[in-house]
Amino acid sequence: MNTTTRLRLAVDIGGTFTDTVLVAGADQVLGTTKTLTTHDDPTTGAMAGAREVIASAGVSLSDVTGFIHGTTLATNALIERRGARIASITTQGFRDILEIAYERRYSQYDIDLEKPDLIVPRARCFTVPERMSVHGRVVEPLDEAAMDDLVGALDACGAEAISVCLLHAYANPDHELRLRQLLLERRPGIAISLSHEVSPEAREFERACTTVANAYIQPLMSTYLASFATAFAAEGLTCPILMMTAGGGMTTLETAARFPVRLIESGPAGGAILAARLAASQDAGRVLSFDMGGTTAKLCLIDDHRPQTSRRFEISRADRFIKGSGMPVRIPVVEMIEIGAGGGSIASVDRLGRLSVGPQSAGSEPGPAAFGKGGTEPTVTDADIVLGLIEPGSFAEGRLKVDVAAAQTALEVTVGGLLDLDASGAAEGVSQIVDESMASAARMHAVESGKDLGERTMIAFGGNGPLHATRVARRAGVRRILVPCDPGVGSALGFLHAPVSFEIVRSHYTTLDGLDPGEISGLLDGLIETAETAVRAGAPDGALRRERKAFMRYHGQGHEIEIALPDRPMTAHDIADLRQAFETEYRRQFSRAVPGMTIEILNWSVRVSTDEVAQAPTPRAAGTREVKPGLTRPITCDVTCMTVDAGLFQRSDLSPGDRLTGPALIVEPQTTTLVSSDFFADVLGDGSLSLTRLNGKGARP
Numbered sequence: 001m002n003t004t005t006r007l008r009l010a011v012d013i014g015g016t017f018t019d020t021v022l023v024a025g026a027d028q029v030l031g032t033t034k035t036l037t038t039h040d041d042p043t044t045g046a047m048a049g050a051r052e053v054i055a056s057a058g059v060s061l062s063d064v065t066g067f068i069h070g071t072t073l074a075t076n077a078l079i080e081r082r083g084a085r086i087a088s089i090t091t092q093g094f095r096d097i098l099e100i101a102y103e104r105r106y107s108q109y110d111i112d113l114e115k116p117d118l119i120v121p122r123a124r125c126f127t128v129p130e131r132m133s134v135h136g137r138v139v140e141p142l143d144e145a146a147m148d149d150l151v152g153a154l155d156a157c158g159a160e161a162i163s164v165c166l167l168h169a170y171a172n173p174d175h176e177l178r179l180r181q182l183l184l185e186r187r188p189g190i191a192i193s194l195s196h197e198v199s200p201e202a203r204e205f206e207r208a209c210t211t212v213a214n215a216y217i218q219p220l221m222s223t224y225l226a227s228f229a230t231a232f233a234a235e236g237l238t239c240p241i242l243m244m245t246a247g248g249g250m251t252t253l254e255t256a257a258r259f260p261v262r263l264i265e266s267g268p269a270g271g272a273i274l275a276a277r278l279a280a281s282q283d284a285g286r287v288l289s290f291d292m293g294g295t296t297a298k299l300c301l302i303d304d305h306r307p308q309t310s311r312r313f314e315i316s317r318a319d320r321f322i323k324g325s326g327m328p329v330r331i332p333v334v335e336m337i338e339i340g341a342g343g344g345s346i347a348s349v350d351r352l353g354r355l356s357v358g359p360q361s362a363g364s365e366p367g368p369a370a371f372g373k374g375g376t377e378p379t380v381t382d383a384d385i386v387l388g389l390i391e392p393g394s395f396a397e398g399r400l401k402v403d404v405a406a407a408q409t410a411l412e413v414t415v416g417g418l419l420d421l422d423a424s425g426a427a428e429g430v431s432q433i434v435d436e437s438m439a440s441a442a443r444m445h446a447v448e449s450g451k452d453l454g455e456r457t458m459i460a461f462g463g464n465g466p467l468h469a470t471r472v473a474r475r476a477g478v479r480r481i482l483v484p485c486d487p488g489v490g491s492a493l494g495f496l497h498a499p500v501s502f503e504i505v506r507s508h509y510t511t512l513d514g515l516d517p518g519e520i521s522g523l524l525d526g527l528i529e530t531a532e533t534a535v536r537a538g539a540p541d542g543a544l545r546r547e548r549k550a551f552m553r554y555h556g557q558g559h560e561i562e563i564a565l566p567d568r569p570m571t572a573h574d575i576a577d578l579r580q581a582f583e584t585e586y587r588r589q590f591s592r593a594v595p596g597m598t599i600e601i602l603n604w605s606v607r608v609s610t611d612e613v614a615q616a617p618t619p620r621a622a623g624t625r626e627v628k629p630g631l632t633r634p635i636t637c638d639v640t641c642m643t644v645d646a647g648l649f650q651r652s653d654l655s656p657g658d659r660l661t662g663p664a665l666i667v668e669p670q671t672t673t674l675v676s677s678d679f680f681a682d683v684l685g686d687g688s689l690s691l692t693r694l695n696g697k698g699a700r701p
Contacts, residue, residue, distance in 0.1 A: 293464065
């Protein structure tokens with residue numbers, strides 16, 4: 001290995017597996033591996049993966065010049081409620097912000113409705129005398145004499161971290177800053193999250209929830225990140241570690257430790273970046289990203305090579321398909337739908353004789369029954385093994401011995417015995433249920449976004465994505481699937497193409513007619529300066545991209561439309577352009593604009609990032625040639641449910657231009673691609689697989 005070659009390492013810690021990738025230069029993959037996630041200490045599994053790829057490439061950690069890390073630890077800590085014991089502080093008179101929430105039931109007629117768990121019980125919600133106006137004017141000064149009683153109450157409840165969300169702090173943060181100073185003088189070292197730093201937006205309930213979530217996981221994540229960095233430094237790593245964020249960018253360890261809420265769903269964001277790059281190389285304008293791992297499946301809509309984004313999502317919904325049943329968080333995020341449908345998802349039969357799969361997962365410990373690590377409950381992976389879709393000898397790079405008999409027994413006892421099915425019938429039922437669940441989630445996500453799946457290309461990756469892609473695509477009405485190279489570690493690969501970035505959204509209300517260009521330019525310049533400081537900490541050199549946006553609406557509406565602003569100081573001439581841009585976008589989304597209506601601007605945002613490297617088009621293969629399998633394997637056909645012989649191909653033996661017809665299994669070290677009997681597969685110029693569904697007459701389109 002040339003010692004001047006730039007080496008970059010990516011580690012993605014998931015619920016079941018930890019994925020590790022080592023890349024030289026722009027995109028030369030030197031090594032990939034999947035190791036079981038070690039939940040007691042996630043660093044252990046990450047270190048095992050790093051050592052393996054480093055050794056296989058014949059280099060050392062000290063040769064690595066770039067390190068990117070993503071983890072589900074923040075997400076899981078919130079879902080499993082494993083964070084710190086926290087207390088919240090808000091303005092006197094507003095103690096019940098969390099209890100009141102939206103002042104409505106998310107399911108009006110459900111008499112057994114389960115309210116979202118917002119982490120902080122009322123007994124640990126405190127107030128302080130103070131008041132800011134919506135314009136940031138001091139209405140009531142902060143009562144510093146109340147500090148002793150407040151600290152006494154915090155001590156009495158055993159608070160380990162504090163969430164501070166004072167009324168209208170986004171407009172003027174002085175009281176929050178002073179309150180933190182006073183608290184730290186009395187209790188040095190306690191973790192404190194301020195709402196104007198975490199989520200400086202209007203809508204008090206959502207801002208409070210976001211700040212609570214940040215405070216809840218801050219002690220855990222700070223400790224974890226410090227331990228992770230120390231462990232890798234002891235192994236010889238000398239370069240900084242950058243963290244993947246939910247918004248699809250990277251940030252420094254220090255920023256991640258301050259705002260760990262931005263790490264929620266960071267792993268799936270890497271997968272969306274990979275899918276967007278593949279879409280660009282294939283000139284696929286409309287894409288459905290399908291990432292199925294060991295614990296969950298994630299689906300994301302990508303248009304014009306950019307993943308769909310949002311500024312709000314919900315954590316731990318009581319009802320996974322009903323908005324409002326979870327804890328709202330307002331941060332920049334790649335928008336996707338995630339369901340508990342992965343390889344480790346557990347199958348069960350309820351007292352009414354209904355078969356269900358997930359959301360509970362066997363994870364990596366004890367794992368599926370076939371892993372022989374103590375698991376006895378049947379999982380999706382057990383079903384795939386019984387259906388013949390996983391070749392035991394090559395599964396997980398041969399590091400895990402697959403016990404087919406254990407998988408059969410688990411399915412027969414837990415599912416088959418209650419439904420009068422043998423192991424194969426039970427496995428087929430599990431497969432049908434989980435595939436329909438994922439297809440249904442994809443359809444729902446598309447409908448909620450006002451989009452259609454029919455003309456989209458699916459990009460499938462993750463440890464189980466290529467194995468289930470054709471089955472899900474058929475149900476979702478998708479005809480073409482792309483499977484990238486090294487799909488089993490797709491999210492980790494996506495990390496390596498993410499820019500270092502930081503996005504800030506801040507509320508500042510004005511009408512378009514009353515907009516003061518100088519005031520807004522000053523606001524945006526201040527946000528740019530803050531964001532640039534965060535980005536330069538992780539990327540000291542190189543050009544930066546700056547994006548400015550306004551979030552606009554008609555007077556009386558509850559939600560805004562995102563409108564791009566020029567990257568320069570605003571002038572009076574921009575007001576007419578801003579009106580036209582808003583009305584054009586409003587007309588595109590809702591068919592018509594509303595003439596004469598007052599236009600309001602509630603929020604302003606900036607995003608600063610390093611330049612993204614353009615994706616080169618995929619080279620065309622020099623022709624098409626049909627290839628025949630040297631070996632076959634009996635599988636249960638997912639179309640006819642009959643046993644058939646499927647062609648068995650090693651992906652490393654295939655070359656650009658090769659074409660094969662299903663049923664077939666394309667095996668590689670970390671996953672298997674199923675080419676169903678109603679699909680055929682082409683190997684593209686960059687080694688990606690293109691799976692296309694046959695038309696209704698069984699012919700190629």
